[in-house]
Amino acid sequence: MPLRYPLLFPAGEDGFHPNIPLCGFHQAGPPIARNREQIDNGVQLRELLDGLGPDEEDEEEDDEDEGDEEDEENGDGERRRSNKRGRGGSTRVSRSQYFAYHLHERDDYFSIPHATQRLFLEFVIDGYSQVETDRLNYIRLHQESLRLTTAQGITDAVANGLTPDQIGRSVILGSTFKNSPREITQRYQDAMACVVKYGKPSLFITVTCNPEWPEIKAALGPNDKACNRPDLIARVFEAKLNRLCDDVFGNKQRAGCFGVVLTHTHVIEYQKRGLPHAHILITLAPDDHPLSTEAIDKMISAEIPDPSRYPDLHETVTKHMLHGKCGGNSTQPCMEKDKYGHPRCKRHFPREQNPHTRMHPEGYPLYRRRFRHAVVKGGVIYNDGDCVPYSPYLCTKYNAHINVEAVTTIGAIKYLFKYVYKGPDRAVARVERAANGEGAREDEPVRDEINEFVEGRYISAPEAVHRLFGFSVGRVWPPVNRLPVHLENQQSVQINPNEPLPLDTPPTRSKLTGFFDLCAAAPDGELTTTLLYTNVPRYYSWNKEKLRRKRRAHDRNVIGRIYTVPLRSGERFYLRLLLEVVMGPTSFADLLMFEDVVYPSYRAARGLLADDGEHHICLREAAQIETGDQLRRLFVFMLIHATVANPPALLDRHFASLSDDARYHIKRYEDVPVNDQTIRLWTLNKIRLLLAANDRTLAFFDLPELTEDEVRLFDRLEERLPRFDRQQCAQDAEAAHARLNHDQRIAFDECLCAVELDVVDQMRDNNLGPQHVFFLLAPGGTGKTFVENALLDTVRARGDQAIAVASSGVAALLLKGGHTAHSTFRIPLDTLPTSTCPVDRESDLALMLRTTKLIIWDEAPMAHRFAVEAVDRLLRDLRETEEHFGGVTMIFAGDFRQCLPVVPKGTPGQTVDASLIKADFWRDIRVLRLTENMRLSSNADAMDEAQLARTRDFAEWLLTVGDGTANMHPYDKIALPDYLLFPDGQRTAEGLINFVYPGLRTVNKESLEDLIQLFSRQAILAPHNATVDRINAKLLEEFNGDYIEYRSADEVVEAGETGGGMAPELISPEYLHSINPSNFPAHHLHLEEGIPVVLLRNLDPDAGLCNGTRLIVSHARSRVIQAIILTGDRAGTTVFIPRVRLETNATGSRQLGFTMRRLQFPLRVALAMTINKAQGQSLDRVGVDLSLHPVFTHGQLYVALSRAMSVDRIKVLLPSRDPADDDDDLQAVDRAAAAATATPNPVFRSVLRAMNGE
Structure with a gap:
């Protein structure tokens, strides 16, 4: 260093060498000997620097736990600076201590480095680079000194005569190296473990260093600038952050400034321009959680404060919390192009005026911005639309940029934590070596994790100083204790290749086997027998020397997290799932036993994952309650929604139950004998019809197909099309017609006239064109459903086809023969302007659509116009005409005062554009109105x-x-x-x-x-x-x-580009269990007999099982739910609900960053x-x-x-x-x-x- 920086060592002083003796700490006081007057907020620099030590509360430890495991395995180790002479009792100065010594000014010594401005920045960066290089070189040079293998691996090696250097695997760059990719991933997983236990965070706080802080300016020399003193920036920011965290987090005696904090996470980051900032996520207690807009307004403001009432806050906000005017300048760093190529601010500034805070169901709240105050900066007017959300209390006290966001409604919490744990900045560089060219080595490893970490590494001066001082890089609280998971005799063992392998040595005990031993001994009675693996650290410590668990004197707030295991690990992955839910297991074999049955594998045990064993149990349980048609419907449910691996085997095993009513029904056919063959044909035909109603075939599921003769044996046209009792329809139509009020009768007559007239006749008699498309505008309670059912009964009583659909399952159940529009017309879930409905022209559905006389679409304003336009194209194609909806009489019904189409994260303008009034055919619709409120x-x-x-x-x-x-x-x-x-x-x-x-x-x-x-x-x-x-x-x-x-049972199907490059195996099962995507059942679904539930999927519209159907649970079994429909045309019908596979749609997958699949009953308590x-x-x-x-x-x-x-x-x-x-x-x-x-x-x-x- 003296040769590289002669200006800093003008007398030729020695640089660092490994033999510098460590003499003790310098006790001369704080490093800055200039004026330290009292500052505005009552804190002196000496006080701030004295506050850099750890909190007493954090250092608490049970006396009897001394020498046991460290619970704080979450990246907080750098905060705690030992008062020992050196690490491991060293008497020599380390390189980091050497550079840290030179970072301090002393009262009796002129510090040349601090006076050299930009050269000082290069010096500290160079110093930390050497420190980091030393640590990485140590890891590289000791790759072969210790290897990892398993206990079983040692046994196998000894049996095969192998030597130590022939077994094991090399460790490249582990999680013990601070800020390595593995260490960041572990901290991310620790933070997600807190989310799993305590729920979503409440607030997201970003604190940025203010170089104008009085503490920094007071310590600067006459010609000093803050940008040239990273030591001051790092130390003062650390001190300020400690004080701020104390205000926000609180302690055992008092709550934080936002309320009681259950868990918090914070990470320090450094921008390339140098200033440090901290990202903080906190989860508040339920009573303090900002669930209402009033609670948010008390914590967060997005308005410029009144300068006369709050002058200090006004100064801070106008200086630090206003987003620069970027709308007209596409070169600003916050600008990006939208999907149309137009420049826009990625932070969405300036924001719209908002008289009151509104909750957004999938994003940050829309904060109150009343535009009551404005300020002029640089000749530009700024108002509340440019204000970044902040905490008035924190901004007033700390005079810095402190952005505070309420994140209670954020759907993809994973994104927040991935943003916080995204790792260090990297410079952009690319250097390639020819595959077989000069410099290439045959023995070069395919992947070098150390090189990957170093290449492109960007270090700023404040970061270098921060790390040389040993300040914390982040923290998760409560502490997270990481728990290993391994198969029997597969625990990791460290071996030295220079020592002989141990012979006849029992397998090393691990935390997992220690857990089994603890449960087997049951020293604490019920506590031990009901203990989950993840709860062990709360009650027991782990003695590393004795390799055993010991009861804590006082229970501690510690979270246990089982290490993440990828799905490709096979049985180890399934073992991990069992350890999450099985209480008090005494051994690996004990985990394989459930209800006195010993299963052959962890995958098969307890039904935590889907396989055909689940479907066998489901049908067996259902057969104990119901027979015949309901079982066949259940069988078809599972084929379509549950991904049966071997449908023929499932059919053969339960054929007796599926066909137990066949003899009774076959007897009605005079020309068909009753024998085993006809019973099988009749049952397969019934299954075929149920599959056809869902646009599926027997062949699709590898089930035996029927010949045309076999189909004709039982198949009749009336079984292919919906059947209604004409006589009953006529009676109902006559009764309804007598009860129509004036408005209802006008609408009824006009629609019925359109059904009776041919479109060609209408074109001839009506100069304005055919009037066969109507909109029945009916406010709530005016008898819209009554008129619709009267029309359906009248048309069906004449023997004609009439189709009734609705945009929601609830509305569909109120219509006679009603189904959801999506299931009837096969509308895609994610519609586009060019979407089409995949209906085979030769299918039964196509036949029905060609022969129908009337289509009623209830609650039409809820449907996206792209879906309605797709149906329009379908009917034109099937009926071979260019008339709207193929010329069939089409009646849309609803009220535009009610809910409009849901556009995820859409603006009001996008919602309006998606509504029916923007459809191409709207100008040709005739509007009929109902006005009298019959409901009230x-x-x-x-x-x-x-x-x-x-x-x-x-x-x-x-x-x-x-x-x-x-x-x-x-x-x-x-x-x-x-x-x-x-x-x-x-x-x-x-x-x-x-x-x-x-x-x-x-x-x-x-x-x-x-x-x-x-x-x-x-x-x-x-x-x-x-x-x-x-x-x-x-x-x-x-x-x-x-x-x-x-x-x-949850799994990741695929991780998309929006997943940020995170591998699916890094998404832990616990996190998947904590996610509740839109219209998904919960992971923990609590049901009991007699409780009403709502169905979340279209299972069988013909049976009344639509999305939104309300039911009451009559029997609750392990794999099947029997329920009774509560409302609508099919009220009182008994149905079966199996567990089905649900998969996030395109919108949900984009929000999560991956496609998630959940096997669960599609129900929610209602x-x-x-x-x-x-x-x-x-x-x-x-x-x-x-x-x-x-x-x-x-x-x-x-x-x-x-x-x-x-x-x-x-x-x-x-x-x-x-x-x-x-x-x-x-x-x-x-x-x-x-x-x-x-x-x-x-x-x-x-x-x-x-x-x-x-």
């Missing part, structure tokens, strides 16, 4: 004049809610009438439950009829799944039954349900929970308020009165009243104007 007036005879008046007023007011013109609150909220709200004393979740389910505690749980009566006609509605899940969990506790827990799922239903009693999350999109509030049959049977739960609301323009009393009665009501008025032809 159904009990008019039992009402007095006052009740009738209030019912009429409520019906009129509902329309203004849908139109967005109801009594509006000044801040874009709607004021709800008092009769819809709970009194102050009952404004709780308990009050909501008591209103909706008054008989929940007293109902006879042994009577299925009483339970159906209780649950079939009432529900609690909420806009978000998080609220629904919370209510359902509370109601299950109130129900006080014995629930059964069903665990799913005591509470989302507002969108309830659209189309009429309920006797409704409670709407908006206490945590208000509605977030068009139509949700209108749908929720229009579900009830009576105005007296609907209540809305709003947030409690809150006099601490921070709205500056209202007095405290007025604020309390506003919080108590008002709620947001988003309405896309452009859709309503287009519907009205404006």
